[in-house]
Amino acid sequence: MRGSLVVLFTAVQMVGAPLYIHAQSPGAPQPHLEGDWVRVDPDGVNSFDGLSAVVPPAQLLPGVSAAAGRGGGRGRRGAPPTDPSAGPNPEGVPYIVVAQPCAGGGPGRSNGALLVNPDSGGVHFIEQKDEVIFAGERGGVRHIYLDGRVHPNPWTPTPAGHSVGHYDGNTLVAETIGFMPGGVPGGGVRSPQTRLVERFVMSPDGGRLTITYTWDDPKIYQKPHEYRYYFERAPKIESKAGKFSYALEEWCDAGDPIEQQPIVPPKQIIK
């Protein structure tokens, strides 16, 4: 499985040109979202916990309490596994196989939810005619449908909701609803009725990506809650076949005791 996933990502990269050429203005070639990206810190937040500090506080309606957590940082803070299926995997089952972190996913992280606000793990976009596939090396996949479908009704809320999208020039615009209840970076809150609009904007040279998140829910927010995450193309590595970026799974097996290992203060040699 591990090998096949690497092969999958490699194969996607070797295809090179995107499978779907979206609206382009004539003249200069337009950059494409397709490929591997890694989040960057243009603000100098000083620690991975600080990555959430740059998210402006959500303006909540009276009676709606701010989420106390600081979600949206490195990604190590999330939700408890209220969904039994989001608990640790059975022994010997790596989490990437079941699209959830090994230590429990919950609605905050599992089944593609980590890709709603990616942490510092690598992410990968595949652009196709009818959908954009958004996959993360730390598990989970999102599908952003471009074929004109509407959100299903009824819809059973999921950690990553249901996404439809379109291209606005060179910008992918995705709309998502149907989230399981959870926290939002900046002390925000989401419910199944909350609407998220993501705008994926690339720099003219295609080397940087800015995702603008706008959460809106008239029952939760005084005004739409907006913030941005910044990404760069994943660094390339040299090989005999050329230079490639890469996406590797973050192997994690609940059956391995080392997976749960926190700091173990070493035996002191000197006093």
Add this chain to the structure above:
Amino acid sequence: MRIRRIGIAIVGVALASVSLGAHHSFAMFDMERNVEYSGVITEWKWQNPHVHFNVLVKPAAGIDPKTAGTWDVEGGSINIMSRQGWTRASYKVGDPVRLVGHPMKDGSKGISLFYAIRPDGSRLYHDIARPKDDVKK
């Protein structure tokens, strides 16, 4: 309406206030403090989900006595650290190492790695976070 809002708030707070983490909580570290340590690698574990290595800091002139001892230094996953320039061979047992990290709040000998400082002064960061003096705009 009121009950619904309270329900949303309770769920939201519950979901966001618990440190779950990919593998364990990081609440044990004082992320506001950046402490420099200079020592020698005594154990090197290049592994997922977190790279760990032990560093022996001997008391010496110019060494903050509070940093003396043997420390467990925790980094990120192999993927995350590789993208920051780390490799399996970045260090080996016996190598001198200079690093900046966030110490444990309870004073025990554990450090969350922020970055290592190479002999030429360049930095190998654990993760994407940067200090103010090293950001790309």
